[in-house]
Amino acid sequence: MSTTTIGVTGNDAYDITLGRGILDRVSTALAPGVRKILVVHPPTLAARAAELRDRLLADTAEGPREVLLAEIPDAEQGKRIEVAAFCWQVMGQADFTRSDAVIGYGGGAVTDLAGFVAATWLRGVQLIQVPTTVLGLVDAAVGGKTGVNTAEGKNLVGAFWAPTAVIGDLDELASLSPNEATAGFAEVVKAGFIWAPEILDIIEADPARAVDTTTDEFRRAVELAIDMKAKVVADDFREAGLREILNYGHTLGHAIEHAERYRWRHGAAISVGMLYAAELSRLAGRLSDTAAERHRTILDSLGLPTTYRAGAWPQLLATMQRDKKSRGGMLRFILLDDIAKPTVLQAPDESLMFAAYQEVGA
Numbered sequence: 297m298s299t300t301t302i303g304v305t306g307n308d309a310y311d312i313t314l315g316r317g318i319l320d321r322v323s324t325a326l327a328p329g330v331r332k333i334l335v336v337h338p339p340t341l342a343a344r345a346a347e348l349r350d351r352l353l354a355d356t357a358e359g360p361r362e363v364l365l366a367e368i369p370d371a372e373q374g375k376r377i378e379v380a381a382f383c384w385q386v387m388g389q390a391d392f393t394r395s396d397a398v399i400g401y402g403g404g405a406v407t408d409l410a411g412f413v414a415a416t417w418l419r420g421v422q423l424i425q426v427p428t429t430v431l432g433l434v435d436a437a438v439g440g441k442t443g444v445n446t447a448e449g450k451n452l453v454g455a456f457w458a459p460t461a462v463i464g465d466l467d468e469l470a471s472l473s474p475n476e477a478t479a480g481f482a483e484v485v486k487a488g489f490i491w492a493p494e495i496l497d498i499i500e501a502d503p504a505r506a507v508d509t510t511t512d513e514f515r516r517a518v519e520l521a522i523d524m525k526a527k528v529v530a531d532d533f534r535e536a537g538l539r540e541i542l543n544y545g546h547t548l549g550h551a552i553e554h555a556e557r558y559r560w561r562h563g564a565a566i567s568v569g570m571l572y573a574a575e576l577s578r579l580a581g582r583l584s585d586t587a588a589e590r591h592r593t594i595l596d597s598l599g600l601p602t603t604y605r606a607g608a609w610p611q612l613l614a615t616m617q618r619d620k621k622s623r624g625g626m627l628r629f630i631l632l633d634d635i636a637k638p639t640v641l642q643a644p645d646e647s648l649m650f651a652a653y654q655e656v657g658a
């Protein structure tokens with residue numbers, strides 16, 4: 297099976313390799329001299345993480361390696377400072393040095409946590425991301441944003457730390473349930489709305505094939521989404537400008553995740569957030585009725601949620617106001633002037649925000 301390589305340029309350049317049956321690329325991506333490796337993984341991947349450890353032990357011609365496994369809680373429960381401290385303890389007791397490495401093996405929460413651990417141990421060690429979910433593959437593992445959640449909100453503590461490689465083995469997605477694959481695909485849909493309309497065309501032609509991880513349509517949509525993110529983060533690694541467009545749907549989406557204590561899947565919350573952003577764009581006079589309705593039609597066709605509790609608005613607004621995307625106490629939303637034409641709206645009137653919420657509140 298062929299592989300696709302998408303390069304992320306810049307000061308910390310690296311490649312994202314996409315294909316099937318390519319887990320052997322993890323070992324070859326390690327820098328010469330790595331002797332100790334921490335593989336961070338969720339409980340659901342314990343057996344496969346052990347297989348990856350055995351592969352890493354067998355694939356070295358430079359001398360013995362020590363490969364340790366750090367099993368962390370599943371999903372957002374793993375993105376806590378206490379979990380990072382557990383990983384630091386493992387590394388400290390094993391005498392990890394700056395020439396050693398961390399591998400994130402799992403979904404987006406795992407790669408976020410692993411990246412944060414790598415960025416902070418001795419102020420930075422090598423990081424390889426091996427995403428095993430759609431969300432991790434197209435979003436969390438790419439771009440170098442790492443972090444943990446706090447009681448006050450999502451991703452409020454973190455660091456920018458680029459991986460040295462991202463290995464996207466599509467065979468790793470085979471065990472995902474249809475609901476998991478579709479929820480993760482919300483980030484692919486986002487890429488279609490803000491950058492690559494071909495993704496929207498693929499979905500509209502056949503929604504079922506678009507989210508089927510075994511099809512050519514799925515792979516094409518994923519490649520477009522990864523290519524978009526690679527170009528954006530290469531231009532703006534620390535989110536000082538262009539990279540902000542990746543927050544489309546995330547301002548309200550993160551507030552919903554917080555309100556649900558992270559019981560909602562990230563993609564489900566972002567789906568509601570994207571429709572809200574589209575309606576806010578429409579009411580602000582920026583986006584046509586047709587383009588806004590296209591959001592609802594596409595998201596509905598995939599079975600992604602497009603509504604949230606009508607009475608939750610005061611709580612959601614309070615959470616958004618302390619979101620990390622706010623600046624100087626002013627809310628900032630990524631909106632659309634048209635499909636693939638993102639823009640910024642700063643400090644919108646509360647009545648306008650409330651009116652847009654009426655379009656998603658149920």
